[in-house]
Amino acid sequence: MDGITANQGSIPILRKALDAAALRQKVAASNLANIQTPGYKPQAVKFEELLSGMQTTPSLPLNSSKKGHIAGETGGSRASKIPGPRVVADSEPLELERQIIELQKSTLHYQALSQFVAGHYRSLIDAIGPIR
Numbered sequence: 001m002d003g004i005t006a007n008q009g010s011i012p013i014l015r016k017a018l019d020a021a022a023l024r025q026k027v028a029a030s031n032l033a034n035i036q037t038p039g040y041k042p043q044a045v046k047f048e049e050l051l052s053g054m055q056t057t058p059s060l061p062l063n064s065s066k067k068g069h070i071a072g073e074t075g076g077s078r079a080s081k082i083p084g085p086r087v088v089a090d091s092e093p094l095e096l097e098r099q100i101i102e103l104q105k106s107t108l109h110y111q112a113l114s115q116f117v118a119g120h121y122r123s124l125i126d127a128i129g130p131i132r
Contacts, residue, residue, distance in 0.1 A: 011120070018113050020047035020085035024106035027087055031099045042099075044090035047083070 024045045034040040092098065 011117075014113060014117050014120075016084055017047070018110065018117070020045055021106050021110035021113060023085045023087065025103060025110065028099050028103040028106060031090075031094060032096070032103065035094055035096055035099065040094065042090040042092065042094040043087050044092075045085050046088050047085040 027043045027045050031042045
């Protein structure tokens with residue numbers, strides 16, 4: 001997801017959300033693989049909590065170099081500061097059913113995000129029109 005659209009709009013957030021969903025699948029699979037390992041500490045992925053913390057952070061104002069410039073807020077500076085997903089110790093006990101549900105949930109979440117990103121790029125292609 002590089003290029004002109006990678007630093008605009010929701011694409012950086014979607015990229016991090018896809019990373020979080022993929023990491024959740026790996027963590028849930030690891031938890032399932034170690035379900036009978038004595039002393040194993042289950043793990044979880046934090047992403048939404050970090051992202052929601054960003055929403056309360058105010059944007060930086062734009063600096064104008066000329067008197068007639070329009071004042072506004074930055075759009076690109078926040079995109080570069082989007083937190084990535086983190087693996088943390090899970091406070092819940094390691095239960096087979098919960099790990100299977102987490103794995104299924106992260107799979108569905110990843111598929112939905114993938115379809116949304118694909119639709120976004122299809123709409124860009126449609127807007128550009130046929131290439132001759």
